[in-house]
Amino acid sequence: MTSCEKDDSFSENKLSNEFNSESYMKKGTGDDKYTVLGTQKKIPCSVENMAEAYQSILKNPTAVKHPDKNYPINKTHLYVKFKPQDSIQYNKIVNDTILAVSDEPFEYEIANQGSIYLDPKANDTIFTFYYSVVPKDYQIPSEVPHEILKDLHFTSEDAIGETPSEKEENILDFYEDLNTEALKISDNLEEDEKKEHTYFQNDPSERLSYDDVKRLGLKVKDVQINYELEPNDEDVEGEARLFRRRKWRPRGTITVQEDAINQNVGVMGARVRVRKWGWLVIRKAHTNRNGYFETSRTRTKRVKYALYFKNRRSGNIRRFTVKASSWFWNARDRGHRTHKRRAWRRHYTYGRRQFYGYVQNAAFDYYTRIAPQYGLSMPRDRINISAKYTQCASSEHRANVLTLLPVSRIKITRRSKINGNCVYRGSDGIYATTVHELTHAGHQRMDPGMFSIFHIGSCNRAILTESWAEGVETIITNDRYLSLEPNYLDSSNDNIGWNFTRQRDRVFEMDEYTPIVADLIDDYNQSIEYAFLKPDPPVDGVQGYTLNQIQNALDDCRDIDCWENNLRNYYFNSTENNLNELFDYVRDVRNNNLSTPCNTIF
CATH class of the missing domain: 2.60.40.10 (Immunoglobulins)
Structure with a gap:
């Protein structure tokens, strides 16, 4: 039964009406490397502030009171600052999904948003500081230097079940008023929400608007919110509190x-x-x-x-x-x-x-x-x-x-x-x-030995690894962008398709990034298409291999002959008799610009 979720039904095409949009446009938010902090604000969820908010709620005749007549403001969470000293400690905290650390402290406004924040006081470590909010009983990694900045209190509205009782509905209303009060007295209410409320100084019948409060030279944190909900254009009478409980x-x-x-x-x-x-x-x-x-x-x-x-x-x-x-x-x-x-x-x-x-x-x-x-x-x-x-x-x-x-x-x-x-x-x-x-x-x-330090400097290794990666790059990039845009042009040179120019190169112009993988797959013979180029581009009479087949043939190979022979031995292909002729140009490329033939270098 899903009828209870009707008010929460949602589809992607409805987003345009529900967004609070924040776009990174050239005339919008900055995009500097480093974040710059602004004003430090009072922590709204600290035990001290929540206790003050609770006392304020008790004095406000329009606010909902807890049905038990008493609500203990105790510690539910901790605000923790970590000071990792090495990569082991860093990995310990950033990979902890409960800690969910942030490199920015939470109680600051942001003067200028960047990609990273480097705390100027983090001068005793190569790392910056990291911040987390965790349950009070969570076992904080003791091996990572840290300090508890604040004891926090969060209301537990999500602990109440799908069909709250009358008492639980009253508790939800109390939580909403308490949280609003905590944000108000700590000056953490957003401007748009300040405009939504009406206020009073002593008598709830005053009904002061936000503009009235400012005109009187007062601050929102210094006046009382009228918590008695009234129907508006969107809510019929009796539904306002139901809406905020859902x-x-x-x-x-x-x-x-x-x-x-x-x-x-x-x-x-x-x-x-x-x-x-x-x-x-x-x-x-x-x-x-x-x-x-x-x-x-x-x-x-x-x-x-x-x-x-x-x-x-x-x-x-x-x-x-x-x-x-x-x-x-x-x-x-x-x-x-x-x-x-x-x-x-x-x-x-x-x-x-x-x-x-x-x-x-x-x-x-x-x-x-x-x-x-x-x-x-x-x-x-x-x-x-x-x-x-x-x-x-x-x-x-x-x-x-x-x-x-x-x-x-x-x-x-x-x-x-x-x-x-x-x-x-x-x-x-x-x-x-x-x-x-x-x-x-x-x-x-797949083949760790291919990347062993003992193969550094081997042109056999270079041409195998780079030609393979270049081939995958070519096939995959073209598949993606041609599916998105049938008239896709390589943005680097306005040619049809990514890396198209590789197959126009002549052997003496090539380096280890050869088009051999694309040559093994496609039915395009560049020596025919570009016969006017002298000397001719490579002769490509091979087609029909797949990336998976080419990869399997490459596995555990250390030279070009191995790659070619494995293709011939592992798979039947109607053009395999042309493999030797095709791979000849790769063997020639391997020796380009070398005083000693590459087949003597292992």
Whole structure:
């Protein structure tokens, strides 16, 4: 029976009427690297403030009183500040789903929002401080230096069942008035909510508006709210309190503008946290492939949302995390507006979060669609992807890093250096690059020995690993963007399809990033299409292999001959007699610019 959920029925196409929209537009919110804190505010959920609010409620003749005539304001949660000293301690707290740490303290307004916050007082550690709200009985990791900043009290409206009794309905009304009072006296009510109430100084019949309060030179925290609900245009008499008792689902949509095809797409598989008043995490969800998310139901009226560019498979098993330039910060977008039973909308049109959205989409697509659909080796779980927004350099997969410092295994840069110039990759270039590096990660998981430090400097190794990753990148990127836009053009050079120019190159122009994988799959023979180029491009008389077959043939190979022979031996293909002729150009490329033939270098 679902009739009780009628007031909560919802579909994605209704979002336009329910959003409190916060978009990252060029004339909107800033997009600096570092967050700058503003005014420190009184903590509304502290035991002291909640106790003061309770006494104020008792004195207010219009407020609902607890049916038991007494409500103890005791400690329910702790506000904790962590000071990790090394990567082990850091990992301990950031991977704890109960702690759900934030690098920003919760009691501050934000003067300028950036991607990361570095506390200026964190000078005794390479890490910044991290903050968490946890249940009072939670076993805080004792090995991580920390301090308890405040004892907190949160009302437990969600502990009341789906069909509350008359007494429980009264308790819910009491919770609502108490929470509103706590926000009021700590000056944490949002402006729009201040305008919704009427006020009085001594006599409830005064009925002062918010404008009246300001005209009298008063502050809202210094006057009384009239808690006697009156019907308005949306509520018929008797339904106002029913409305605020009901449960609702925090939800929303996160989208990003794909500049390569001028389309808006969802940010896929990103983690959303919903915090009561911006403090206590009460709900979590992941966005779907359209960027939509929806959590389980809650009675909490006021929430703040935050998006984390990361994905969990189930429970504590993490597929990947996008890092904000450095290993020490997770890429995220923390909303600072309070949403009262309203959905959240984010749309990224430029800047860091747009870039993080591109990397997020490519990584999520690889783990959930590309690898399963094409039968590719899955990269290992818990992989960190460092998204470099300003750096002008090559992206890379770091197979073997000899350092005591923590590093991200994959680095994705927004800009690359071409002919001495820094060039923006475009959304398709960022997608392709992320796919390329994750293909390396999957290759390493399938065949760790291929990426051994003993193979560093081997041109056999380089041409096998890079040609394979280049091929997957080419096939997958074209599949994605041509499905989104049939007239898709490579944003880097306006050619039809991604990496199309690779198959126009002649052998002497090539390096380890050969088009051999695409040559094994497609029915395109560049030596015929580009016969006017002298010397001719490679002769490609092979077609019909799949990415899975090519990968299986590559497994455990250390030279080109092995790859070719495995294709011939493992699979029947009507064009396999042309394999030797096709792979000859790869053997020639292997020796390009080498004084010693590559087949003597192992």
